[in-house]
Amino acid sequence: MKKIPLMFLLLAFVTALAGCSQSATEAPGTTEAPAAGKTHISILRPGDQEKVESFMKPALEQFMQENPDIEVEAVYESWGGWIQKYPTLFDSDTQPDVIFWWDNKQNDASAADKLVRLNDYLSPELIAKIPQTAWDMVSIGDGDIYYVPSTTDVFVIMYNKDVFTAAGLDPEAPPTTWDELLAASKAIDENTDVPAIGVPAKTGTDALQEFITTFVVAKTGQDMVNADNQATFDTPEGLEAMQFISELFQYAEPSATEFTRGDLRPMLRDGQIGMIIESAWAIPTFQEAYGEDLDASPIGFAQMPVAAPGSPKAVWMGTNGWIATREETAEASAKLINYMMSDEVLFQHHVAYGSIPMFEYELEQDFYNYDFWKLMYDEVNTYDLYGMIGKYSTTPAAFYTELEEVWQLLLIDRIDAQTAIDMAVEKIDAINARQQ
Amino acid sequence: MIEKQTIGSAFLKWSLRIAITLFALLPMYAAIIIALTPSSDVMNRQLFPRYFEISNFATGFTTIGSGIRNSFFYSGASTILTLIISIPAAYVLARHHFRGKQIVLFGLLFTQMIAGIVLLPSLYTLFYNINAINSVAGVILVLTGVNLALVVWILYGYFQTLPVGIEEAAMLDGCGYLRMLVEIVLPISGPGVAVGAIFVFVNTYNEFVIPLFLLTDQAKYPLTLSLYSMLTDITLRWEIIAAASLIAIIPPTLIFLFFQKYIINGLTTGAVK
Amino acid sequence: MNKVMRRATLYSLLPLIIVIILIYLIPVLNVIMNAFTGFTGSSAGKFVGLANLAKIQAEIPKTTLTTLIWTIGSVVPAIILGLILALLLQQDFRLKRFFVAMNLVPYSIPLIIVASFWLFVFNQNFGILNGLLLALGIISKPITFLNYSNALTSVIIARIWRATPFAFINFYAALTTIPTDLYEAASVDGATPSQKFWYITLPNLRSVLSTTLIVLTVWTFLVFDIIYGMTGGGPVDATRIISIQIYKELFHMKDLGTASMWSLIAIVILTIITIIYWALFERKGATR
Numbered sequence: 001m002k003k004i005p006l007m008f009l010l011l012a013f014v015t016a017l018a019g020c021s022q023s024a025t026e027a028p029g030t031t032e033a034p035a036a037g038k039t040h041i042s043i044l045r046p047g048d049q050e051k052v053e054s055f056m057k058p059a060l061e062q063f064m065q066e067n068p069d070i071e072v073e074a075v076y077e078s079w080g081g082w083i084q085k086y087p088t089l090f091d092s093d094t095q096p097d098v099i100f101w102w103d104n105k106q107n108d109a110s111a112a113d114k115l116v117r118l119n120d121y122l123s124p125e126l127i128a129k130i131p132q133t134a135w136d137m138v139s140i141g142d143g144d145i146y147y148v149p150s151t152t153d154v155f156v157i158m159y160n161k162d163v164f165t166a167a168g169l170d171p172e173a174p175p176t177t178w179d180e181l182l183a184a185s186k187a188i189d190e191n192t193d194v195p196a197i198g199v200p201a202k203t204g205t206d207a208l209q210e211f212i213t214t215f216v217v218a219k220t221g222q223d224m225v226n227a228d229n230q231a232t233f234d235t236p237e238g239l240e241a242m243q244f245i246s247e248l249f250q251y252a253e254p255s256a257t258e259f260t261r262g263d264l265r266p267m268l269r270d271g272q273i274g275m276i277i278e279s280a281w282a283i284p285t286f287q288e289a290y291g292e293d294l295d296a297s298p299i300g301f302a303q304m305p306v307a308a309p310g311s312p313k314a315v316w317m318g319t320n321g322w323i324a325t326r327e328e329t330a331e332a333s334a335k336l337i338n339y340m341m342s343d344e345v346l347f348q349h350h351v352a353y354g355s356i357p358m359f360e361y362e363l364e365q366d367f368y369n370y371d372f373w374k375l376m377y378d379e380v381n382t383y384d385l386y387g388m389i390g391k392y393s394t395t396p397a398a399f400y401t402e403l404e405e406v407w408q409l410l411l412i413d414r415i416d417a418q419t420a421i422d423m424a425v426e427k428i429d430a431i432n433a434r435q436q
Numbered sequence: 437m438i439e440k441q442t443i444g445s446a447f448l449k450w451s452l453r454i455a456i457t458l459f460a461l462l463p464m465y466a467a468i469i470i471a472l473t474p475s476s477d478v479m480n481r482q483l484f485p486r487y488f489e490i491s492n493f494a495t496g497f498t499t500i501g502s503g504i505r506n507s508f509f510y511s512g513a514s515t516i517l518t519l520i521i522s523i524p525a526a527y528v529l530a531r532h533h534f535r536g537k538q539i540v541l542f543g544l545l546f547t548q549m550i551a552g553i554v555l556l557p558s559l560y561t562l563f564y565n566i567n568a569i570n571s572v573a574g575v576i577l578v579l580t581g582v583n584l585a586l587v588v589w590i591l592y593g594y595f596q597t598l599p600v601g602i603e604e605a606a607m608l609d610g611c612g613y614l615r616m617l618v619e620i621v622l623p624i625s626g627p628g629v630a631v632g633a634i635f636v637f638v639n640t641y642n643e644f645v646i647p648l649f650l651l652t653d654q655a656k657y658p659l660t661l662s663l664y665s666m667l668t669d670i671t672l673r674w675e676i677i678a679a680a681s682l683i684a685i686i687p688p689t690l691i692f693l694f695f696q697k698y699i700i701n702g703l704t705t706g707a708v709k
Numbered sequence: 710m711n712k713v714m715r716r717a718t719l720y721s722l723l724p725l726i727i728v729i730i731l732i733y734l735i736p737v738l739n740v741i742m743n744a745f746t747g748f749t750g751s752s753a754g755k756f757v758g759l760a761n762l763a764k765i766q767a768e769i770p771k772t773t774l775t776t777l778i779w780t781i782g783s784v785v786p787a788i789i790l791g792l793i794l795a796l797l798l799q800q801d802f803r804l805k806r807f808f809v810a811m812n813l814v815p816y817s818i819p820l821i822i823v824a825s826f827w828l829f830v831f832n833q834n835f836g837i838l839n840g841l842l843l844a845l846g847i848i849s850k851p852i853t854f855l856n857y858s859n860a861l862t863s864v865i866i867a868r869i870w871r872a873t874p875f876a877f878i879n880f881y882a883a884l885t886t887i888p889t890d891l892y893e894a895a896s897v898d899g900a901t902p903s904q905k906f907w908y909i910t911l912p913n914l915r916s917v918l919s920t921t922l923i924v925l926t927v928w929t930f931l932v933f934d935i936i937y938g939m940t941g942g943g944p945v946d947a948t949r950i951i952s953i954q955i956y957k958e959l960f961h962m963k964d965l966g967t968a969s970m971w972s973l974i975a976i977v978i979l980t981i982i983t984i985i986y987w988a989l990f991e992r993k994g995a996t997r
Contacts, residue, residue, distance in 0.1 A: 049654070078654045078665050085652035087963075088569045109963065203943025205668075255853030257944035258833055262672030266479050267834070281670055289476060394963075401961040408945045412857050434764060434964065435750040453797050453808055456790065456873075460812050463826035463870065466837040470829050481840040521728060524721035534718055540726070547733045548924070549983060552931040553952045554975050557959050557968040558736035558743065581732030584725060613717035642819035644934040660821045660934075667825060667938060678829060681822045688817035693810050703882035 037069060039332040041097040044075040046082040047353075055348040063339050070332045090114060090325075097333045101323040103138045104388035104396045106146050112394070115146040116324040121334030122148065126341050129359055137317060137385040140392065141227070148337055149321040150346065151355045152380045153279035155214050157302040163274045164300070167191040174302035178244055181305045185251035188274040196251035198264035198276040201411055206400050207261050208407050209389065211277060214316035216241045217386040218307050221314065225399060227392045229432050231425045241307075242410070242417035249411050257408055268299070277304075279318060280356045280376060294372050301372040303379050317385040356380060394435060402427040464682070471496070471678035478674050489675065496679030502655070503662030504684060510658055511640040514579040518587050518636045519629065521580070524617060526591030531600075544585040552582070556649045563650055570653045578650065579640045586639075587632040590702065594628030595621070631702030634695050638688045659684050740976070743969035761966040768946075768954065773978070776930065776950040778861065783868035784925045788918070790869065791876025796910075799884045809881070816874035824938025827867035831855055860940050860947040867935050876921050883917040884910070919990035923983065930979060951975045
């Protein structure tokens with residue numbers, strides 16, 4: 001009977017599949033029965049596994065040695081995969097206990113109910129050590145802490161000194177006000193054949209929104225979308241900001257909607273563009289070419305120009321930070337967060353990712369012993385910081401998708417500043433209407 | 437076909453042949469140039485390869501190696517499952533008349549019309565509700581489902597071209613139906629089955645949308661998702677993307693070129709009607 | 710048909726039918742249901758009539774138009790190019806196998822890799838096409854192939870590149886089945902090559918042409934990977950076709966209702982297209 005082998009094959013196949021599915025649905029965070037007396041928790045820092053492991057592995061080993069009653073399992077996941085499907089894990093209550101989260105997803109529909117209030121668990125020293133500007137930025141009201149900022153990536157101007165020289169500008173005197181920024185752009189535009197300022201405007205990245213935010217908040221002094229999810233830039237100040245942006249856009253690279261930040265960095269490195277508005281993420285691209293000490297390289301750094309002399313200093317800042325997601329394991333989770341925020345561990349984390357130093361301890365280490373790091377560190381501590389938009393919304397991603405279109409239209413000069421504001425407000429209203 | 441050719445028309449033919457073939461090869465050529473360029477020079481335009489940075493390929497392979505492995509697993513599993521389901525079904529469709537046959541055939545055609553992304557919001561929610569996001573078995577089932585119609589259709593056409601005599605003799609003999617299928621029909625169906633298998637394998641290897649919706653675990657990513665992650669990375673490494681893309685297309689390209697004859701024969705005998 | 714045979718038929722078809730029901734029938738019914746259900750705010754879980762349609766209404770004309778331009782713009786050239794190629798490569802000549810093989814290569818390349826390959830061609834900085842055109846003196850400064858006005862054409866070219874081999878191989882296979890004596894007889898009667906093409910080749914390709922046309926249309930209509938990888942649907946809405954809308958509504962707007970409404974729109978349009986094709990080809994074909 002030849003049919004038996006075939007049936008067997010089929011059976012074996014089905015069993016194999018069932019086996020796969022069992023191990024597959026055992027999503028990260030679902031923990032096996034904990035060993036007697038031990039609290040079992042899991043931690044996720046999304047990103048390239050190799051990079052994450054480089055600081056996470058030794059840290060966790062050390063942590064478990066110091067806390068023998070806690071067993072920590074590290075979960076690895078790319079940003080791309082994680083951002084898309086975290087709702088699944090939260091909805092099925094299989095999310096990791098401790099997660100490296102976004103500041104604007106504290107009200108996210110799937111996660112909001114799970115976030116643990118951390119005020120009573122965090123050490124007072126830690127709370128005092130994190131810059132007040134950063135706490136202000138991530139607060140969602142009433143002094144409750146649900147989110148511990150762990151990276152602080154502020155925008156600064158990075159410029160190519162050779163391009164500045166070629167344009168007849170003083171490479172040691174970068175722009176400090178909006179007027180000077182425009183003047184420098186104009187000079188580069190007229191005297192060289194490279195575009196003056198890089199605008200990362202490719203569809204589907206958040207970069208253009210962040211570019212816009214950093215200028216708008218400097219004029220309006222508040223988040224672009226407020227606690228009621230209403231637009232705040234529909235004001236004369238907002239219009240001024242938008243008009244300035246529109247003027248600046250004239251000096252952007254042609255067809256800016258093709259470019260991501262990843263494209264602009266090597267262009268600045270090679271002198272194919274004059275300036276970019278960037279954060280620490282860009283540093284490795286330059287260090288690869290010029291060595292660790294960028295102070296001695298053709299790449300110049302400057303704090304974000306202010307709107308006018310004496311205007312408030314304000315800037316967009318990207319942050320990720322730690323959240324705890326289960327009341328049952330809150331104590332162990334918070335212990336782990338405190339540990340991840342300790343001087344040395346945070347230093348290693350920041351080194352792995354080349355993030356801006358956050359504590360004085362880090363600034364004293366050799367790795368951060370350069371002026372450009374100090375400049376960014378100071379900006380975090382002295383500027384008003386504004387994060388990703390939509391932190392009071394249940395669907396923050398919607399703002400990015402919908403507004404991007406408006407800013408792209410402004411960029412390619414299809415609409416003027418006032419129209420851009422009107423369109424943006426309309427889009428925001430439409431998003432809110434959906435949630436009613 | 438014998439035909440007198442003037443020099444002019446021969447010239448025209450050759451230029452067209454060459455032009456269209458250059459069009460077919462241009463993107464690959466562009467990818468090869470970039471794949472050979474060190475990262476520091478990638479932003480400069482090159483018409484001919486100026487560098488020979490072979491290490492990009494090593495990096496590319498380490499980046500998508502596990503993706504290729506996963507893709508082979510998904511493709512292999514769906515190919516087997518698809519064939520197990522399609523062969524008997526296509527056979528009865530080709531050989532027997534029964535009530536509802538037209539409905540089955542029409543239903544299969546209909547699935548081709550709504551394939552792909554249209555279904556995924558629903559499938560995503562379905563998977564989500566039964567907590568099967570990241571389930572390898574689930575993904576394979578969907579990958580199988582979207583290929584069934586094509587393979588049944590190919591085999592349906594193929595089986596119709598087989599002579600009827602032998603199997604009827606076997607039936608009279610009292611052979612079991614399945615046994616008859618395995619012992620008599622399958623051995624002479626090699627070309628048809630091969631074409632079906634090639635199509636499923638390559639289609640699955642190329643699939644992007646289904647795993648994009650249904651898988652989140654990086655360790656389970658097929659190579660298409662690994663490559664997409666590289667395209668959206670914080671640091672864009674074009675030279676590595678190019679090298680990895682070139683490595684990734686080797687298996688399906690080899691399969692296609694190697695089985696070229698089979699595929700063309702399969703197409704002439706029934707797949708395209 | 711005896712009882713044994715009936716059972717054998719049933720068992721043979723059952724797995725197929727079950728999988729089709731699971732993967733197609735249930736999701737399609739689900740799409741239809743969800744298209745009329747609310748998923749956001751206070752309407753969550755309720756029947757909302759056409760409210761989901763109203764939410765996306767403003768975008769429907771533009772997106773549908775873009776989708777149709779994308780589909781027709783890539784399918785028609787791919788078919789013509791595929792046919793020309795099949796005719797050119799069907800005769801015996803030196804290197805024939807090489808040419809056939811090279812032109813088949815794009816057929817098996819994953820669409821997301823098609824996207825990255827064509828970025829290498831179109832990229833403003835290092836794209837080879839600008840380099841080529843500059844070197845040949847056709848242009849004096851680089852063209853921005855992926856900007857607001859050119860992006861749709863560029864993604865269409867990528868799609869043509871990937872679709873042509875499919876059309877080619879279908880025609881190529883079909884050409885080998887045309888009996889050579891038809892041509893010989895025509896030659897004896899003094900037919901010119903173009904007469905042979907119009908009166909022998911084309912009529913014999915009729916059924917393969919209609920199949921290729923409809924298959925390519927349906928496949929292209931719903932392509933997601935190429936556009937998602939090359940432009941993300943932008944700049945602005947330049948390349949935003951229905952498949953991109955489905956993704957956007959589901960993952961960015963988190964609204965299964967509107968995502969399903971887009972799916973339903975795609976199904977309706979595809980049904981209409983199929984009926985039109987059927988009316989044009991199959992009916993005439995049947996009476997031939």
